[in-house]
Amino acid sequence: FLATGTKVRSEYMATLEQHLGTSLREKNGTIKVKPTLQLATNALSNIFVAGDVNSLPGGAKYAVKAGEQAQLVAANLITMINCDTKSAKPVLQNWDGSVMNMIAVPIGKSLGVLQASGIAFGKSCVGDIVVSRVKAKDYFVSKRAKEFPPNANA
Numbered sequence: 001f002l003a004t005g006t007k008v009r010s011e012y013m014a015t016l017e018q019h020l021g022t023s024l025r026e027k028n029g030t031i032k033v034k035p036t037l038q039l040a041t042n043a044l045s046n047i048f049v050a051g052d053v054n055s056l057p058g059g060a061k062y063a064v065k066a067g068e069q070a071q072l073v074a075a076n077l078i079t080m081i082n083c084d085t086k087s088a089k090p091v092l093q094n095w096d097g098s099v100m101n102m103i104a105v106p107i108g109k110s111l112g113v114l115q116a117s118g119i120a121f122g123k124s125c126v127g128d129i130v131v132s133r134v135k136a137k138d139y140f141v142s143k144r145a146k147e148f149p150p151n152a153n154a
Helices: 011-020 063-082 125-134 141-147
Strands: 102-107 111-116 119-121
Touching: 102 125, 111 125
Parallel strands: none
Antiparallel strands: 102 111, 111 119
């Protein structure tokens, strides 16, 4: 199991690029960013780019990484808001992308497919064992439950 071919949708950047007179995107459409996830132009340092559309390396683009990047963006925004820019430049966190590139797709309680760092393990005991022990128990609901507390939208 290997899914490829996602297309980055960043056409909306064209007007901004024309206004600034510079390219903000790579040839593949990803948006150029600094390690802090800020847009890679000093003119717009208050704009951050998280998720699949940013140009940072780090392997496959997974939803869990977008969530982690969003947390880093939030922390950096808070730092910028709380910083007295007259006396100091804010020290922002960098995205290190160190989380292992892995996706696990359960197929019921005892089967599954695992892709780690571009190598797919499917229809084998490795994929089935790892996925059933790691993700199939509760589909990571317990890991994400704190992010979505009951009655959060009430």
